[in-house]
Amino acid sequence: MPDFDISAWFEKHKPEIPPGGIPADGDDEVWILDNTAFRASPNDPWTAEFVAAYFRHNTDTREKVTAAISALMEAFGLATDDEVTAERIRQRLDPLMRAISSNMTVEVAFDPNHESGSQLHLGPSDGNGISSQILKVPVIDPTTGKSPMPGSGPIDVKVVQPQVESANQTSPTAVLETGRMFLAEDYGWALISDLDDTAKISCVNDHTELIKNTFVNIPEHSPGVPELYRAIRDAVSSEQHPSPFFYISASPYNLYPFLRNFLRDKNYPAGQIILRDMSWHDIHNWYSRHADSFLHTIPVKNYKCDRFRKVASWLPNTTWVCFGDSTQSDPEAYAEFYHELVAMQKETAASPSHQSTVPGPAPATTGTVKSTGQKTGRVARIYIRKVVGVNPELEEKLNQQKRFDDAFDGIPKDVWKVFEHGSEIMDDVVKMKEERLALSKIHAEERARTGGTVPESHPPTSVNPDAVHESLPQKLMDSFRELLNK
Structure with missing residues (x-):
């Protein structure tokens, strides 16, 4: 370095x-x-x-930026008369100064x-x-x-x-x-994505490349990921009810202009960028999180889980598609998010305040059904991009299959997948659309049976739910039937 x-x-x-x-x-x-x-x-x-x-x-901001530009260009052996690179560095550093x-x-x-x-x-x-x-x-x-x-x-x-x-x-x-x-209307689908090394090539496990990719280089997108995200958006959204996208990173908010421009320039679906509420006064905390030690990912995991809970509290009945990478603690963080939503469903289902007797003629089954206050949010998919070729020694540990198996213990195999190129999971997009249509139908029928109002974001469809169910994973299909029979 x-x-x-x-x-x-x-x-x-x-x-x-x-x-x-x-x-x-x-x-x-x-x-x-x-x-x-x-x-x-x-x-x-x-x-x-x-x-x-x-x-x-x-008054001295410009002087500090100029000094930083010179220091970076000299450190990386760049030509001092490269005005294009110097201007790019200036735009990245200016918000930090x-x-x-x-x-x-x-x-x-x-x-x-x-x-x-x-x-x-x-x-x-x-x-x-x-x-x-x-x-x-x-x-x-x-x-x-x-x-x-x-x-x-x-x-x-x-x-x-x-x-x-x-x-x-x-x-x-x-x-x-x-x-x-x-x-963003509730009862729909939404996507949560990490940024560094999930959507954008950052090389967080190589300090030299991390600095270059943050302050010097033209940013590059992860292979096949912009196309994949656009396909998912089209599959789980409609023109009247677009699905929200949340891009969550542990980087400081000073990098917001850089990251916002990157997502726009690489044609990612527009969405909210959530960054750490810390300035460069905490630069040591930000920088040390990229150290070559898996232990440094623990604070990042806590931060991300906290943000997952926040957005899920805004949309408690939403189905989530989650994207991360293998460089830090994304597998463990998303697994925790998955289990928390499952526990929340069980807790609210067991609560008397979230149950009501169906008025009018007796339904085909006895007992109670969930009221419209039921929290039905769930994680439908977790995708982890396996990063290779940046830090082979560290990747040997981070990319072990056992690491992923341990992280996703107790989560159905058809929920999570590890990939390197976005094209590897394009086939799943069709299944997501089928699941969205099936869930729309179930939400409409369930809320109608309990006397609730069908969410406008999920009107009844003309799709035959039985035909759709045949293409769904067996466990998901069983849960749908269980929901309808309660």
Whole structure:
């Protein structure tokens, strides 16, 4: 590795946190991160977690960026007159060099195509320059006078008072003053994906390549994965009810512009990017997680499981498709997520508050059936990309079949799969579509029998459920029949 300690350099040059307590003005930079709105039923208003990042421009930022560019280019033996590479490094490093602003607030408004009852007040920001709040979305569709339907999203969320650079277009991140709010109905399907070495080639187990792929190189997508994700989106979504995508990474939020542009440029399905709420003040914690030790993946596993629980709490009746890789603890984290949802189903099924007697004529079976309050969220698929050729010594341990068998112990074999190229699991996309149609039918029948309202996101289909069931895995088919017979 080149004789350049990037974590020590960041620690030495990190900016001071200025005093806050004031609304962001034209001299501040505010990012409104893309988010996902959710609701308990189609008749309820939307709710969303609004996350904003606040920065204060300081006079020596450009000097620090220039020094960092020179250090990186020299460390990797790059030509000092390579202006294209230098500009690419500058855009990656610039968000890391800015002084974060604590105790800051900002006002945001919504897309003018939707009438808004009021603006939203975000903040104050914490010590990492981040504010995070779950708020009701004051947006009404002007054509219906009701909350907008999922198919009408995403909706733009804009800073009311833009920064000075927005007008002059001198800041590469000025565009982040406008975030996108995706609308996700429950009872559908959703995808959770890791980013580093799952969607993007990062080489987290090689420190030199990790630095180059983060700050220097043009980013590359994992082979066959963008095409696979688009196929899954088309299989489990409809135009009126698109399935949400969540991209979860343990990287600091300063890399948000880089990762957002990467997903757009590589034609990945649009979705919410969830990053760690830490700044470069915690650069040692971020950097050390990539050390050549499997023990360093434990904090990352805890972080990811916490984020899985968060998005699952927003959409408690959603079916999840999960993607990760073998470099860290994704297999173990997704296995824990799977078992937690199974336990939640059993717990709510056994609770008297989640059972009700069907009114009217007696059904074919006796006893009780689950009410519409039943949490039916489940993990339908777990896919792990096996990373090879980066750190052979470490991969010999991380890619052992026993590691995957142990991680997914107790999980049906048809739920999880290890792959290297996205094309290896394209055949599963057809099965996902069949399962979606079958679940739509079951949800409609179940809610109709209990006197509930069929979710608009899953209207009854004309597909013969028996024909669909024949192509489903046996265990899943048995669970469907058990559900219908209760």
